[in-house]
Amino acid sequence: MKSSGHSVAIIGAGPGGLAAAVLLAASGAEVTVFESQPRVGGRTARISATGTDGGEYHFDTGPTFFMMPYVLEEVFAAAERRLGDYVELKRLDPMYRLLMVGRGKAGAPLVIDTTQDIAEMSRRLAKINPKDGENFPRFIADNRYKLRHSESILRNPMRSPLDLFGKNTWLDTLKVGPVLRPDLSVHQLLGKYFSDPATKLAVSFQSKYLGMSPYDCPSLFTILPFIEYEYGVWHPIGGCNALMEAMSVVAREHGAQVRTSTPVERIEFHGQRATGVIVSGRPEKFDHVVINADATWAMKKLIPENVRAAAGNSYCDGTLDSRKYSCSTFMLYLGIEGKVNLPHHTICIAEDYQNNLEQITKTGELPQEPSIYVCNPSAMDPTLAPPGNSALYVLVPIANLQQASAAGVNWEKEKAAYRELALKRMEKVLGDALGPNFRERIRAEVVYTPDTWKGMNINFGATFNLAHNLGQMLHKRPQNKLPFTENVYLVGGGTHPGSGLPTIFLSSQISARMLCEEAGLKYAGNVAREMRVKSLRAMAQV
Structure with missing residues (x-):
């Protein structure tokens, strides 16, 4: 040029x-x-790390979902x-696995493998609650309308409220305005469609993409699960x-x-x-x-x-x-000898999810039974670990440094103990899927705390800004x-x-x-x- x-x-x-x-x-x-x-x-x-086996393991530092x-x-x-x-982009199916601790039969986890096939996804949700499965297509259609008429607002500068009525946005503002409910949270709006708590979780945990709780996140963001189902979840080869x-x-x-x-x-x-x-x-x-x-x-x-x-x-x-900041994250990047029996994305939702979110977004306490997200890109991408091995990305949502400091959390003191807690949590929740002797098979490891994120010039270590x-x-x-x-x-x-x-x-x-x-x-x-x-x-x- x-x-x-x-x-x-x-x-x-x-x-x-x-x-x-x-x-x-x-x-x-x-x-x-x-x-x-x-x-x-x-x-x-x-991040790249050389394992004790001499192999090279590679990890995305942050985002792993591409939509x-x-x-x-x-x-x-x-x-x-x-x-x-x-x-090279690969579409994922299932998009991800939801594992809801304690919500299945006899206290077992409830497992939902999500798919872009709306009819099939409706059937899977109907097994939880028939009416919820029936309402899922309506939820998708309503959010399709919402995103369609919000996109011009997302594509234009917003310098004042008047920009909502600019030449590129006014028509969409008039159309989307009546369906927006700024007085409601994501969780509250979902009551219009779903009654079972597990179904609501399946289409509200996405608020964590913004580092927020669905109990506080504005209802506009019900578009987040819609985006997954409409456009899919993709993996770029190489991360x-x-x-x-x-x-x-x-x-x-x-x-x-x-x-x-x-x-x-x-x-x-x-x-x-x-x-x-x-x-x-x-x-x-x-x-x-x-x-x-x-x-x-x-x-x-x-x-x-x-x-x-x-x-x-x-x-x-x-x-x-x-200003109000998003949460932070505790990260484990693990090079594993052999394979693990996990899909590309597994989201483990804590049994007392609301309390878990309170700790993350309000009290600043360290969750003792946290939610955990595990990414296993080696399930389809051979470029990130030595042949036959796995590169695991483990994320635990936690409070940012502003909130954690107020709660007396010192990451220099907590780092080793919280690593142990995260590994125990993985072993308890994922169990046999990790394979035998999981810890003994760790060949490379990198740990990030909110202090690490702060050291990367991120205010309060708030990874989602x-x-x-x-x-x-x-x-x-x-x-x-x-x-x-x-x-x-x-x-x-x-x-x-x-x-x-x-x-x-x-x-x-x-x-x-x-x-x-x-x-x-x-x-x-x-x-x-x-x-x-x-x-x-x-x-x-x-």
Whole structure:
């Protein structure tokens, strides 16, 4: 792509920064991506560990579910590339296994293997409660309508409530408004469709993708399970980090520089205009800056408070720290000799799930009988472990450091004990599926605590960023273009439309389009965006 003379610094090579790099480089901007870590990906990076057997084991650091692939395909299309030429995607069936502790017969776990086949899924839910199974297609249809008429809102900047009635959004706002129930939580709205607690859990645990509880999460987010059933759950061969590496390649193909192991120390300003960044003590000049680092951490550490003061107290350190944050996670990345008899994704839901969520999101206590998520990508992907062996990803949702510290949790003291608790919990809940002598077969191990996430410049170790309550959505979330600056943009889970890979890619589309419009560049993503809009209009017919 011929250079436009507009230079852009992108701080952070996470999914948002890399997608923005592709879009802006394809639009003719001179793009430089700065990443503090040795490899790209941010929270979607890869960890590699050499086992005691000499084998190499590879793990996704963060996201392992890949959904709505068409959103990322739009990014590649803007660069005149095809995602499938860079990464092989495998659709999962079952999408995941739900294992609800103590909810089956005689206190055994209730097991549900989920499928995109709506008729078959209805039959599986009907075994729990016949009426719930009958209502499942209606739940899907209602959320199809909700997402269809929310998508323009998710694809456009939200600077004030007036943007809900902009030229690209007003019609959808009028259509979706009557079906939104901001007064209800996800759990409460599900009572309209389902009566059995197990069925409700099957279509509400997805609130954890946002680091929230379904008892607090706004009812808009019943679209999350719908997205799974409508678009499927996919695995990129090589893990989700393979998507990051692919974007890095495409950005470079369009002339972008991607500089790893190169942290930005701060952004330089003249008045409210960013003039460049400081790297290794030296200034580097740029016309525009895009921030893909953790949003609140970046504003506190990279932007002087006197610059932020132009927006009053909204972006001062105290206000940023007083916002509501998502939960954190305790992670085990395990290289295992041999195979385990688990599907790709297994979600083990605690017997007293509501209390478990209270501990995670409110009291800050360490759960003693936690929910656990286990990803076994080696079930279909041979690239992540030595032949015949397995790379297991184990996630335990826990409170962020702000809440945990208030509850007296010290992770330096708790780390070893909680590792033991997590392993015992796996053995108790998963049992024979782990195979014989499970612990003796651990050949590689990496442990992350909230302190680890904090050390990766994530405010309070809140791995899912700011919470998605009504006071932190749309125009109340940090905006795609920081309002106290003339030329600094945000991408990632900390800005509109929010956390999760698909919405992060949408944030990159929003911010890249705004930057191009203000710089006088022809935005390369317009063609793919217009195709999606036409597709939605054709689907609607309502």
